[in-house]
Amino acid sequence: MRKTFKYRIYPTKKQDRIMSQWLEECRWLFNHFLAERKNAWEQEQKSLSLYEQHASLPALKEQRPSLASVHSQVLQNVAVRIDLAFKAFFRRVKAGEKPGYPRFRGKGRYDSFTFPQSGFSLDGNILRLSKIGNVKVVLHRPVEGNIKTCTIKRSSTGKWYVMFSCEWEPTPLPENNEAVGIDVGLHSFATLSTGEHIENPRFFRQEEKALAKAQRKLSKAEKGTLERKKRRKVVARIHERIAWKRQDFIHQHSRRIINRFGIIAVEDIHVNRMLHNHCLAKSISDAAWSGFFQLLSYKAAWAGREFVAVNPAYTSQTCSSCGHRQKMPLSERVFKCPCCGLELDRDHNAAVNILGLGLQSLGINP
Incomplete structure (x- = not known):
């Protein structure tokens, strides 16, 4: 490799x-x-x-x-x-x-x-x-x-x-049959099928005021001047700091997941299409789901882990216990099944469904 x-x-x-x-x-x-x-x-x-x-x-x-x-x-x-x-x-x-x-x-x-x-x-x-x-x-x-x-x-x-x-010749990690499904979101950065949540750090939102202030100063500087060049570097430095924090965050959590689980199932989402929603585009970009999945994918290959991306359609609307499907607006954070009585956090329920689909695609009976 x-x-x-x-x-x-x-x-x-x-x-x-x-x-x-x-x-x-x-x-x-x-x-x-x-x-x-x-x-x-x-x-x-x-x-x-x-x-x-x-x-x-x-x-x-x-x-x-x-x-x-x-x-x-x-x-x-x-x-x-x-x-x-x-x-x-x-x-x-x-x-x-x-x-x-x-x-x-x-x-x-x-x-x-x-x-x-x-x-x-x-x-x-x-x-x-x-x-x-x-x-x-x-x-x-x-x-x-x-x-x-x-x-x-x-x-x-x-x-x-x-x-x-x-x-470089990678060294596989010891064999591990423990499996996990991962559902990403904006409320929590990721929810595992084990019920654990990874909080969304929102690094861009933390720096938004500082960035706006630096960009206002940049816009006032005359083009071609030394002052504008200095102010452009200030803006670039803020973007660089955000990127460093975000990259470190996804590296740390992807490594922990790879070390802990032998089978990792995630959503096969197309982030570029989701960015067409102008209300959520900034938050989706800030979350860096694509980068997270990319790191999980190549680290799994290095470690000899199974990595599978599944179709996320209806994973939030389907009961992970009995398979009943119902509408789930984004405002509803708890999945309540009228058929089997299951009551579960909607992201946790979706993560369990993603794990089931992942195991099926690998030919393993969930």
Whole structure:
């Protein structure tokens, strides 16, 4: 399997300047390759290949000498990114989805570059980058496996990170036959079929006032000024803080669930469709259900656990004891079955139904 390890790096001012220049050169090259493909199709109905664009790099270096300051494999990776963007575009066209044609990158909109094979090495807490030099790395945990690629990324707040993509052999956890169903919601972030609730922290709501204040100050600053640049960083820092809290929260709880249960059943929900409800869109985005399910999915694969996503239709309206179905408005928080007399929290009832559907899909008798 491939696993990515992300670490904070602290370049010197000179290295910061060089890496920022590399990002700008890569951005220019990205836009050039995109324009090449666009013009070739519009004028000649010809599709340029990845290898044709790789072959054009020596001539481009003569036209734009500043490209020569960037490592050759980093420039080649820009062409690979363009090729992947077009492959994804054509895949969406064939699937009948919204295509999303690759877009040109404005200034400051290109934030990473990759060494796909060579040009880097890690020696203790020192990262050696070709044409950049030795950069200090904060190795808060050891790198596992064989490092294959190295990506340098600049965050919206100006912090620098390195990401190592490694070939890695996971170690499965001890076998566990305990099963759980998970129902997500806004009242509680998640309810387990065991009856436990994970409270919804609402990180965005906590920072909403601070964010609104920072955005008001940003809107008053004149465009293109140093003051606006500083205020933009304040807004970005608040968003970054929210993202860190949210990511830590879902990592902690997904790990606890994977360690405790051998079979995990969740709802197969499409969050993008749910965001069309403008009354709940902000709260749904803040809850980060998709990220939670994604972490559960790949951690289950690493640990050798069973992970299954089931259709959530009617799970809140069906009695988990006798199967009776009744209407349940969102305002009703307790499920009361008129047939068997079951009285249960609506989210707990839904979680038990999700567990039953999950076990059925795995061929296990609930």
